[in-house]
Amino acid sequence: MTDSLSPYAPGSLITVAGLPIAEVASILALTTRLEKMAAAERRQLLAGRTLALLFYESSTRTRTSFELAAKSLGATTTLVSDKSSSIEKGESLKDTGLTLRALGAECIVLRHSAGGAPFLLARTTGLPVLNAGDGMHQHPSQALLDLRTILSRLGLADRPVDDKVLAGVTITITGDIRHSRVARSNAMLLPRLGAKVLLCGPVELLPEEAATLGEGVEIVRDFDTALRRSQVAMMLRIQSERLAGLKLDLNEYIAGYQLTAARLERCSPNALVMHPGPMIRGLEIQGEVADSPNSAIEQQVSNGLAVRTALLVRALGVSL
Amino acid sequence: MLIKNGRVIDPASGLDAQRDILVRDGVIAAVEAPGVLAGVEVAETLDATGCVVAPGFVDVHVHLREPGQTYKETIATGTSAGAAGGFTSVVAMPNTVPVNDTVASLEWMLEPARNSAVRLFAMPAATMGSMGAELSDYPALARAGAVGFTDDGKPVLEDAMMRAALLSAGRLGLVVSQHAEDTRLTGGCSMNAGPVAFRLGLRGMTIEAESRIVERDIALLRDIEAKDGVRPHLHVQHVSTARAMQAIQRAKSDGLHVTCEVAPHHFTLTDEAIGDFNTNAKMNPPLRVESDRLAMIAALLDGTVDCIATDHAPHARHEKEQEFERAPNGITGLETALGLALRVLHREHGMPLARVISLMSANPASIVKLNDAGSLKPGAWGDLVVFDAGAEWQFTASASRSMSKNTPFDGAAMLGRIKATVVGGRVVFKS
Ligand SMILES: [Zn+2]
Numbered sequence: 001m002t003d004s005l006s007p008y009a010p011g012s013l014i015t016v017a018g019l020p021i022a023e024v025a026s027i028l029a030l031t032t033r034l035e036k037m038a039a040a041e042r043r044q045l046l047a048g049r050t051l052a053l054l055f056y057e058s059s060t061r062t063r064t065s066f067e068l069a070a071k072s073l074g075a076t077t078t079l080v081s082d083k084s085s086s087i088e089k090g091e092s093l094k095d096t097g098l099t100l101r102a103l104g105a106e107c108i109v110l111r112h113s114a115g116g117a118p119f120l121l122a123r124t125t126g127l128p129v130l131n132a133g134d135g136m137h138q139h140p141s142q143a144l145l146d147l148r149t150i151l152s153r154l155g156l157a158d159r160p161v162d163d164k165v166l167a168g169v170t171i172t173i174t175g176d177i178r179h180s181r182v183a184r185s186n187a188m189l190l191p192r193l194g195a196k197v198l199l200c201g202p203v204e205l206l207p208e209e210a211a212t213l214g215e216g217v218e219i220v221r222d223f224d225t226a227l228r229r230s231q232v233a234m235m236l237r238i239q240s241e242r243l244a245g246l247k248l249d250l251n252e253y254i255a256g257y258q259l260t261a262a263r264l265e266r267c268s269p270n271a272l273v274m275h276p277g278p279m280i281r282g283l284e285i286q287g288e289v290a291d292s293p294n295s296a297i298e299q300q301v302s303n304g305l306a307v308r309t310a311l312l313v314r315a316l317g318v319s320l
Numbered sequence: 321m322l323i324k325n326g327r328v329i330d331p332a333s334g335l336d337a338q339r340d341i342l343v344r345d346g347v348i349a350a351v352e353a354p355g356v357l358a359g360v361e362v363a364e365t366l367d368a369t370g371c372v373v374a375p376g377f378v379d380v381h382v383h384l385r386e387p388g389q390t391y392k393e394t395i396a397t398g399t400s401a402g403a404a405g406g407f408t409s410v411v412a413m414p415n416t417v418p419v420n421d422t423v424a425s426l427e428w429m430l431e432p433a434r435n436s437a438v439r440l441f442a443m444p445a446a447t448m449g450s451m452g453a454e455l456s457d458y459p460a461l462a463r464a465g466a467v468g469f470t471d472d473g474k475p476v477l478e479d480a481m482m483r484a485a486l487l488s489a490g491r492l493g494l495v496v497s498q499h500a501e502d503t504r505l506t507g508g509c510s511m512n513a514g515p516v517a518f519r520l521g522l523r524g525m526t527i528e529a530e531s532r533i534v535e536r537d538i539a540l541l542r543d544i545e546a547k548d549g550v551r552p553h554l555h556v557q558h559v560s561t562a563r564a565m566q567a568i569q570r571a572k573s574d575g576l577h578v579t580c581e582v583a584p585h586h587f588t589l590t591d592e593a594i595g596d597f598n599t600n601a602k603m604n605p606p607l608r609v610e611s612d613r614l615a616m617i618a619a620l621l622d623g624t625v626d627c628i629a630t631d632h633a634p635h636a637r638h639e640k641e642q643e644f645e646r647a648p649n650g651i652t653g654l655e656t657a658l659g660l661a662l663r664v665l666h667r668e669h670g671m672p673l674a675r676v677i678s679l680m681s682a683n684p685a686s687i688v689k690l691n692d693a694g695s696l697k698p699g700a701w702g703d704l705v706v707f708d709a710g711a712e713w714q715f716t717a718s719a720s721r722s723m724s725k726n727t728p729f730d731g732a733a734m735l736g737r738i739k740a741t742v743v744g745g746r747v748v749f750k751s
Contacts, residue, residue: 014596019521043534092640116597117522123643135645136521184521212515 011107011315012126013303014118015138019187024189025161028148030310031303033320041311046075049316053107054096054121055081055132056112061071061277062132062141065301066109069308075316078105097125101138107315111132115181117191128247128315130308136179142276143185145303149296150232152303153272166195172226174200174235174257174285182276184213191216200226201257203312204246223257227267235259238284250283260286264294272296280287321745322357326706330375330466331567331678332695341373343745344703351696364748368706371739372673375681375694376408376438376703379582379654380497381472381557381629384410386434387425388417393634393723396435398654401632401722403437403749405654406701406738409685409693410438414445414471417524421456430465437743437748439703441688443468443497445682446476446485453481458488467688470497472557475533479504483540484580490544490552495579495687500533500564501525501605510645511627512606516591516599522644525606531563538571538578545576556580560605562615567687569624579687581629584653584660585728593728598645599640601728603633613638617669620679627684630657634724653728656715658707659734667708667735702745711737 007015034042051070058081070077080087080100087096093112100108107128110118115135122129133139145160151157159165171190177183177199178190187197189215198220199210211219220226227233243250264271273285273295281287290297313320321343328351350357373647379402395412402410405534412429414420420429426444434440444461469489475498476482482498489496489600506525507735510647511517513524531716537554544646558581559565562642571578585603590610593601599719601607621624634649640647648698648723664672685694692701 092638092641093643094638112643114645117646119596120641120643134521138521181521184519188519207518209515209518213519 001037007218008122009126009128010120011142011317013311013315014129014131016049016140016143016185019140019189021161021163021192024144027144027307027310027314028161030313030320031148031306032311034309035306036038038082041275042072043074044184045313045318046070046316049106049318050076050078050104051109051312052100053077053105053109054111055079056087057133058083059111062111062290065304066132069305069312072309073312093121094124097121097127101125101127103266107312130311130315133181135181137181137184139153139181139185141160141183141304141308143189145235145300145307146186146274146276147189148303148307149274149300150272151250153296154231154298161193163192164194166190166193169194169232170196170198171196171234172200172220172221172230172260173234173236174312175227176205176238176242176308177201177236178205178207185237187213187217198226202248202253203249223276224263224267224292227263227271230268230271232272232274233259233264233268235285236276236280237279240283254283258284258286259289261292264289270294274300276300321364321366321702321742322360322362323366323368323373323704323706323742324357325354326371326373328373328696329674329677331674332375332682332697333697335365335696341696341704342480343742345701346744348696348698348700350698361441366706366742368739368742370708371706372709373679373704373706375696376404376705376741376743377680378409378684378693379407379413379630379632379657380627380684380688380692382410382412382632382654383410383415383650385634386416387428395440396437397721397723398632399437399440401452401652401654401720403741404721404738405656406658406705406707406741407654408705408741408743409690410440411467411669411688412440412442413470413472414443415450419445419449421448421450423457423460426461426464426466428514438743439693441465441467441690443470445469446471446496447481451564452475452477452719454483455481455488455530458492458494462492462494467690468495468497468555470499472497472499474503475499478602479536479540482537483544484539484675486552487544487548487550490550493689495553497557498529498533498537499557500537502529502532505529511594512591512608514591514609519724520594520597525550525611527561527608528562530561530605531567534564534567537570538567538576541571541576541578543573549576553577553579558583558586558605558607559616559625560586560612560627562612564691565615565619565624569619572624578626579626581617581627582620583629583631584657585651587613587620588660589613589662589728595688598728599642599644599646600651602647602649603631603651604645604649616667619672620665621669626687628636628657628661629638629684630654635726636724638649640726650726651698652720652727654722655720656727656729656732656734658738659713659715660729662709662736663734666729702742704742705738707736707738709736713737
């Protein structure tokens with residue numbers, strides 16, 4: 001996307017596919033610089049700048065994270081959501097985007113239930129677009145915040161971010177990978193930094209073609225086996241209404257794939273436990289595991305805020 | 321009219337030689353060695369030096385959007401794009417608004433007032449409103465000029481209904497053209513199932529969704545031949561999967577009357593062309609994987625495929641400028657068909673020129689029983705196309721004569737450029 005022929009404005013972040021590793025490194029470096037900056041100084045960075053949060057799908061977590069990131073930079077935000085009356089009924093995504101641009105938005109953060117919607121918005125408005133989750137496709141800011149969490153918790157934060165920074169690290173992603181944009185984003189990004197990614201789950205939630213997401217991606221059906229090989233256990237939310245349609249027995253799923261204290265102790269007692277949230281305690285993860293010292297779940301949330309601050313600064317072309 | 325100095329390729333008569341062609345009163349009057357016709361007085365002469373002269377192309381599968389969706393295309397604009405692509409006869413699909421399912425709508429469509437630039441034919445709906453519940457009036461529609469029946473855009477899904485369609489059309493000696501998609505398996509799907517769909521997080525159509533309908537229809541043909549003393553003709557539209565093609569090949573070798581078409585996009589592109597959710601690469605059946613693409617080419621080369629059809633499906637810009645899953649299926653195709661066929665089939669896969677021409681003229685003409693089309697024999701319609709088979713060029717969507725520009729081939733390399741298209745001895749396109 002740094003290609004000069006790209007139809008997307010510089011500063012856009014729509015997918016991690018093809019995102020140069022140098023860009024990943026510079027976003028993480030910018031995150032750290034912003035974090036160290038005094039709050040008052042940071043509030044000047046985007047003072048007088050306007051950005052729109054366009055949320056066609058509700059997401060308290062991601063929306064709040066982007067909103068607080070924008071506020072901490074002094075930017076003016078306008079929230080347009082499907083809950084408010086501000087998305088005109090029947091108006092196309094393109095026209096909504098053009099309206100926001102005409103109203104002065106310099107960047108649009110988009111959450112949408114249709115995969116690829118951010119590409120369309122970026123092509124038609126010419127504005128930098130930050131993908132805050134599109135359908136089952138991508139959630140790139142989540143992949144970046146997960147990466148930052150992994151690097152810091154595994155003691156790799158001071159290493160240069162390159163294609164070897166995660167060499168020797170194995171990460172298991174477990175759960176409803178078929179429907180997960182978080183899984184797709186992580187499985188596409190982490191192997192490019194040297195990690196081995198194991199995808200784990202029953203075939204209904206994890207079809208064979210998932211192994212084609214990246215070079216270092218492998219499908220391991222048995223959760224214990226996958227955990228034994230891993231330093232990181234990334235759990236995904238299970239939506240039981242989806243399981244119903246997939247003829248999957250919930251009790252069987254829990255028996256086979258729930259991350260329990262006993263399983264963790266047995267297979268990989270030091271593994272870092274991650275979850276993009278919102279999590280269902282007692283379904284994909286036991287509550288005590290989520291609260292254990294292994295858990296990085298809260299840190300993921302704070303890294304989310306930090307990384308999104310950097311993404312907004314980058315989107316609006318402010319150089320520090 | 322005299323078309324002189326061209327290399328005449330007429331697969332129907334096995335001719336490939338320098339010939340001059342005389343068209344008089346709208347029909348081919350003479351095909352003679354150079355100079356023989358020099359003394360004949362004609363009102364118009366077309367110099368085809370350096371070019372191939374072939375029977376005008378016949379497209380058995382186009383969507384012209386009139387009536388009802390004239391913001392996408394009209395019969396006049398769509399057929400004008402057809403003329404620019406070398407087509408002299410096109411068959412309009414019935415999924416207009418309203419659906420073409422009555423004699424009145426068929427006659428309205430075929431009226432001179434629609435200003436078709438080329439010969440216009442139509443396949444009315446196989447079932448009323450293409451709803452799959454009640455057959456349309458085949459005998460009456462046949463008398464009014466129907467060249468076959470189809471619910472294209474969707475399949476005739478119910479076994480009993482498809483059986484009745486094949487039987488009724490078979491009794492009239494007309495074809496039933498089937499859009500082979502088991503829609504019970506494709507709900508919410510917007511592209512081919514496989515690694516690309518997985519990467520993009522889109523629900524995918526499996527190859528079984530196509531092959532199951534083809535296999536079911538073939539079983540019906542067998543059953544009807546055995547029990548009803550009728551030999552029905554099934555035409556499988558836009559075949560896209562190796563599996564469906566194998567079923568067709570078996571049915572043909574079993575002697576059943578099955579024909580099929582392949583669209584240029586299915587022998588040129590794969591689902592990788594969707595790239596960043598490019599809706600101009602969204603169509604139904606969807607672009608498949610490389611092994612399917614190569615299977616289409618192999619079947620075109622070995623004769624399993626009867627014809628090339630474009631499935632020209634224009635859509636307005638604002639309709640394609642939507643979220644991928646919401647955007648309508650289809651691409652325009654009349655002006656890129658020859659350029660892709662020559663580039664991919666002729667140059668890249670060694671298909672003889674005469675075979676390409678046959679797949680675009682004589683063969684499709686015979687499927688819809690246009691006995692005077694697809695040939696340059698004296699007495700046939702004076703419909704022909706003159707093209708420079710060696711010309712390399714780039715297609716530009718904005719220059720298209722279609723009202724819509726939805727094509728994945730904007731800027732694509734083409735081989736073979738149409739110089740002139742003649743219908744009934746009248747030039748309808750000249751570059
Ligand atoms: Zn169709």
